[in-house]
Amino acid sequence: MGLCLSKGKIREAKSNGYRSGGGGGAEMHYQKVKPQQREIQYTKSPVRQPNQLPERRAAAAAAGAQPAAHLPSKPVPSPKPVHRPDSILGKPYEDVKSCYTSGKELGRGQFGVTHLCTENSTGHQYACKSISKRKLVTKNDKEDIKREIQIMQHLSGQPNIVEFKGAYEDKQSVHLVMELCAGGELFDRIIAKGHYSERAAASICRAIVNVVHVCHFMGVMHRDLKPENFLLSDKKENALLKATDFGLSVFIEEGKVYRDIVGSAYYVAPEVLRRRYGKEIDIWSAGVMLYILLSGVPPFWAETEKGIFDAILKGEIDFESAPWPSISSSAKDLVRKMLTQDPKKRITPAQVLEHPWIREGGEASDKPIDSAVLSRMKQFRAMNKLKKLALKVIAENLSEEEIQGLKAMFTNMDTDNSGTITYEELKTGLARLGSKLTEAEVKQLMEAADVDGNGAIDYIEFITATMHRHKLEREEHLYKAFQYFDKDNSGFITRDELETAMKEYGMGDEATIKEIISEVDTDNDGRINYEEFCAMMRSGTQQPGKLF
Known part of the structure; x- marks a missing residue:
């Protein structure tokens, strides 16, 4: 066939397991010997010839958008950082050095270099793979990175999958921060x-x-x-x-x-x-x-x-x-x-x-698998009701591209094809993912995801509970959600507007509305402005060691 399926993606010499896109290194060759003396032999070989398939790009998660500035009237996205038309990740440029301090080199490849990095705020160590944008020439090259990031976001939280921390982009490179595996x-x-x-x-x-x-x-x-x-x-x-x-x-x-x-x-x-x-x-x-x-x-x-x-x-x-x-x-x-x-x-x-x-x-x-859906639902359970409702509004407007994979999970759990997931289906589905939750814990997750309280999780509720927070908290999504509540475009969510929206979803009662205003209205003016709304939506999602 003449097709090189290994694509030259071979081990880096002394790379500590982190490759940055390919290049030379130690390649595995198997040499046939006598039937009773078969053995494996490894030799050095040059880089693959140009007929190889394209190199795979490294991946990690897209980092959340920066908080928006306070606005006196109609909310608009924060002017800083500025979105660049040449952005690969489709979000504003960010300086990875403002969050991480770079350390020793872990690996080097055709597309970039991987360094040890330390998170400034926590002291935790990660691996940061920096991919030169000059190497990402074609549209397919750029789409490959974006798709890999989407998949890593979707799968994150499993014990046997490398955890991503975030993705950053500046003028020269895309930086992918992920779990350090020593x-x-x-x-x-x-x-x-x-x-x-x-x-x-x-x-x-x-x-x-x-x-x-x-x-x-x-x-x-x-x-x-x-x-x-x-x-x-x-x-x-x-x-x-x-x-x-x-x-x-x-x-x-x-x-x-x-x-x-x-x-x-x-x-x-x-x-x-x-x-x-x-x-x-x-x-x-x-x-x-x-x-x-x-x-x-x-x-x-x-x-x-x-x-x-x-x-x-x-x-x-x-x-x-x-x-x-x-x-x-x-x-x-x-x-x-x-x-x-x-x-x-x-x-x-x-x-x-x-x-x-x-x-x-x-x-x-053998360590049991803790499913990503379980971790996400646990965090979802702790959210206040306005945040749940806002996420539901966002989930209803997500594109097919953004919910790939989650649809398959929902279908797998909805065994009777009813369009909803019952308690029994949720329990069975979580068990299939390796969860060892008690019945009481499954019931708690059920109650957390069942926003309208009808005893079953519908498709939108499932997407809302399991969609990765980084996707839901993008600036454009938050702005659309705020506009949904702010019916008169005043730049504030009033008590009446909140009550109208809550009742539309069967969640509106006096005590709940009072509690939400009290929790979110930090300047105590009786209204929720855009800055307060964004702070509420992003709260509790950046703590060290958390999935989101």
Whole structure:
């Protein structure tokens, strides 16, 4: 085929697991030896030739807009910072140095440099990846970064996914601040060890498939799962595994047949090469990783990429060479099911997690998944009623692009297709995401999300409760929400206007309205101005350690 699926996205020498877009480095090559002496061999090689696929860009979350200035009459967006027409992220330029102090270099690549950075306000350390805008030439380059940021925002909050902190843009670069993982790449441990014990491999496989399970449940297909795209939280043997690099990921469109060839050569599924695939490709890639974890070599390999592709399409898996005779039949059974040629017959993420081999030995030490939707609902529960209502108003006006993925989550939870999520459906859906909440806690979340109090969560209520706060708190959204309440465009929300809006949503009572005015009206003039409204909407969302 002649297509380079690895795209030159190879490990940085001494990069501590953070790549900044590609470039030279240590590349993995597998050399075939005698059947009973198969081993993995790693050599240095030059940078890929120009026929490679485009590099993936790094990602993180879009940071919230700056607070608006106080306005005496009609509210308008703050004049500072100024939105630039050449902005890639579609928001005002921000100086990342005003929030973070840059430290030592962690990695360098074709598109930029990753540094250790320290948050000025808290002293917490993160990784900051700075991508030169001069490298982002085409429209697709810019869209790739924006899509990856959207996906990272959507998936954030999972224990096995690198947490983003924020995205900043200035005239020269886009800066992506994310969780610092000091343990480096899983790929490096494979090189160092050759293979793991079955117990260690099962633990790692659980974490990898947990990522796939959550991604698919939340409407995302990763499309480039491989050891290089997993970082370790620290250098300990039992370090938490973190998925990163969502540059090739897409929001799943139900019914769509994907045809573009993406991924990395050793891990690509046969249906990708046939240009007709769906989300099942992620389990195939995870199966290849499991095979390597158990044996130290990939199941399909050759001296050329064409040879690798031919082997993948042929689908013959070697379970005869060492160490496979000493590997348990249960482990081999799982590998076979994950590497089934027909995607319709391939094992699903949920089935993998229920497989006897995964559940045997070491299961007790496996950390449970805490779902992003759970974390978001917990914060939503603590909001005052005006904030909930304002978010509901914003959610009703979001574009399809902004709610991708959440629609899939809602559909997955709404098992009877009624258009609403009942208490039982919410409890079941959270359990599928790995939540271990008590019934009382699920009921509390239900009450928090059920804004109109009818005993079920409708689509808009679900979007409101789970949409990432950074998206909801963009300047343009806040301005539109304020205008909704400020019916006479006076620049203030009066008691009567608040009462009208609250009653429209079945939330208006004297005590509630009095409580809202008391909470939000900081200058005690009996009205809510735009500055007070924005402060209320953004309150409680920037605390260290919080999801939002």
